[in-house]
Amino acid sequence: MEFRFPLRQHVGAPCTPVVEVGEEVKRGQRIAESNGLGANIHSSVNGKVVAVNENEIVIEADENQPKDYLPIKDTEDPLEAIMEAGIVGAGGAGFPTHVKLKSKIPGGYAIVNAAECEPILGHNINYIEENAEKIISGLKIIMNLTEAAHGIIALKEKYKNAISKLEAVIDSDNIEIKYLPDMYPAGDERVIVREFLGVELAPGQLPGEANAVIQNVETVKNIALAVEDRKPVIDKDVTVGGRVKNAQGGTVFMDVPIGYPVKKLIEKAGGFVEPYGEIVLGGPFTGKHGEENDPITKITGGVLVTMPFPQDKRKFGILACECGAQEPRLREIVEAMGGTVVAEEKCKRMKEVNGRFRCELPGICPGQATTVLNLKKKGAEVIIAGSCSD
Numbered sequence: 001m002e003f004r005f006p007l008r009q010h011v012g013a014p015c016t017p018v019v020e021v022g023e024e025v026k027r028g029q030r031i032a033e034s035n036g037l038g039a040n041i042h043s044s045v046n047g048k049v050v051a052v053n054e055n056e057i058v059i060e061a062d063e064n065q066p067k068d069y070l071p072i073k074d075t076e077d078p079l080e081a082i083m084e085a086g087i088v089g090a091g092g093a094g095f096p097t098h099v100k101l102k103s104k105i106p107g108g109y110a111i112v113n114a115a116e117c118e119p120i121l122g123h124n125i126n127y128i129e130e131n132a133e134k135i136i137s138g139l140k141i142i143m144n145l146t147e148a149a150h151g152i153i154a155l156k157e158k159y160k161n162a163i164s165k166l167e168a169v170i171d172s173d174n175i176e177i178k179y180l181p182d183m184y185p186a187g188d189e190r191v192i193v194r195e196f197l198g199v200e201l202a203p204g205q206l207p208g209e210a211n212a213v214i215q216n217v218e219t220v221k222n223i224a225l226a227v228e229d230r231k232p233v234i235d236k237d238v239t240v241g242g243r244v245k246n247a248q249g250g251t252v253f254m255d256v257p258i259g260y261p262v263k264k265l266i267e268k269a270g271g272f273v274e275p276y277g278e279i280v281l282g283g284p285f286t287g288k289h290g291e292e293n294d295p296i297t298k299i300t301g302g303v304l305v306t307m308p309f310p311q312d313k314r315k316f317g318i319l320a321c322e323c324g325a326q327e328p329r330l331r332e333i334v335e336a337m338g339g340t341v342v343a344e345e346k347c348k349r350m351k352e353v354n355g356r357f358r359c360e361l362p363g364i365c366p367g368q369a370t371t372v373l374n375l376k377k378k379g380a381e382v383i384i385a386g387s388c389s390d
Contacts, residue, residue, distance in 0.1 A: 118283025324387025
């Protein structure tokens with residue numbers, strides 16, 4: 001089986017390959033190095049390199065695969081271990097973690113984002129239920145690196161089992177569990193800062209402005225694995241759901257090798273339920289269109305198979321917000337439905353910051369009557385929205 005490793009699985013420049021066609025590689029071996037802002041890439045399998053180009057490295061995997069791996073170099077510096085392991089924001093952002101954790105926040109707050117915000121996705125809570133102690137270890141590493149005085153694990157009160165597992169292993173007065181509202185997007189960094197620290201970050205401001213650093217559950221897991229077990233990022237936890245025979249409500253696959261074909265993961269979950277529409281990589285709100293031959297990457301959290309798109313040839317108006325699908329994705333959906341986009345509007349909470357539109361108050365949606373009337377005036381017969389509770 002071929003495993004594909006995109007050279008850009010992170011924010012920043014594509015990595016530079018350090019292997020050649022015909023070379024035999026081992027699981028855990030570095031195959032591409034960061035070039036400026038980025039994160040190293042490692043092979044998740046034993047095998048032979050069969051292609052190297054500007055976009056990806058392709059490895060033909062050996063038939064028998066070990067669970068062990070080549071460890072990253074031994075180091076006493078946790079930040080160096082995180083960099084060597086190629087850790088990025090596993091929740092989908094993909095920002096290189098070693099860069100994020102360089103900043104000091106003396107007396108501040110290190111927060112584990114366990115909101116599991118997108119519907120269907122369940123791998124983060126699943127990991128906590130099975131490995132709560134690793135999350136505490138990773139949080140302590142973050143606190144030591146950043147000089148944070150307080151550790152918070154942020155999750156929703158409905159995750160009773162995960163909460164009990166965490167309570168059983170928390171051994172520090174400086175670490176506590178706090179509850180997020182059961183709404184979307186509770187996992188937005190600015191929502192977390194607002195709810196727990198009482199600081200209303202302006203659009204474009206980062207948690208550092210509130211003396212906080214926030215990391216997704218799987219990122220924290222990878223930090224602990226890199227520092228304690230010298231493991232590079234070669235596996236990914238993924239939820240498969242939707243029009244899949246044994247996973248319609250969401251089935252979790254832990255430690256899927258990076259580069260594994262999406263189609264093979266769907267087959268593992270029972271295969272497609274006919275009829276089906278598109279494959280979405282990520283969550284229902286912010287995921288992107290995917291193909292069967294796409295690989296699992298460091299930031300792939302979900303593989304969701306949709307119903308076939310209903311066909312609707314009316315004139316569409318698009319209402320976009322930062323919390324959900326943006327205009328290009330909404331246009332893609334309208335085209336798949338056979339409709340025509342005649343008008344676009346942004347949620348009135350959206351403000352432009354450095355060329356990007358951001359929400360002023362994530363999770364607190366305004367009324368959209370004026371926006372809807374504007375779309376209607378422009379000829380829209382029906383409206384498609386990325387995310388809006390009002």
